[in-house]
Amino acid sequence: MGTEALSIAGWPGKEGYPYPPRVPKDDVAYVHYKLLSNGVYVIEGVTNLDIALSTCRNGEGLFIFMPLKIRGGAEGSPLRLAMLCEPR
Numbered sequence: 001m002g003t004e005a006l007s008i009a010g011w012p013g014k015e016g017y018p019y020p021p022r023v024p025k026d027d028v029a030y031v032h033y034k035l036l037s038n039g040v041y042v043i044e045g046v047t048n049l050d051i052a053l054s055t056c057r058n059g060e061g062l063f064i065f066m067p068l069k070i071r072g073g074a075e076g077s078p079l080r081l082a083m084l085c086e087p088r
Contacts, residue, residue, distance in 0.1 A: 001035060002043040002063070002081075004050075008032065021042060041065070056085030 001008060009031035013021025034043055043065060053059045062084045067077040 001040055002049065004046050006045050007046045008009070008035065008042050008044055021029065038081075054084050055087060056083075057088050061085035 007028060009028040010023035011019065011021060012023060012024070012028045013019070013024040032042060053061060064082045064084070065079050068077040070077050
């Protein structure tokens with residue numbers, strides 16, 4: 001599941017940050033847990049998603065995501081996201 005937002009579950013807030021929290025921290029953890037435990041990959045911070053899908057026939061494309069391999073059992077990674085599609 002991909003989103004242009006920085007979090008699939010909303011903004012839990014951070015001490016000293018000027019923006020107020022949008023959702024409780026427990027809710028953010030719960031949403032991530034439910035998705036990941038059901039085999040749904042979460043890709044956050046995708047840019048130009050609307051442009052990419054509007055250039056494809058029927059708004060459909062094949063997304064290929066290539067995360068960096070990080071030693072030490074990281075729980076997340078920056079990635080390169082590519083999309084293949086048939087143009088309009």
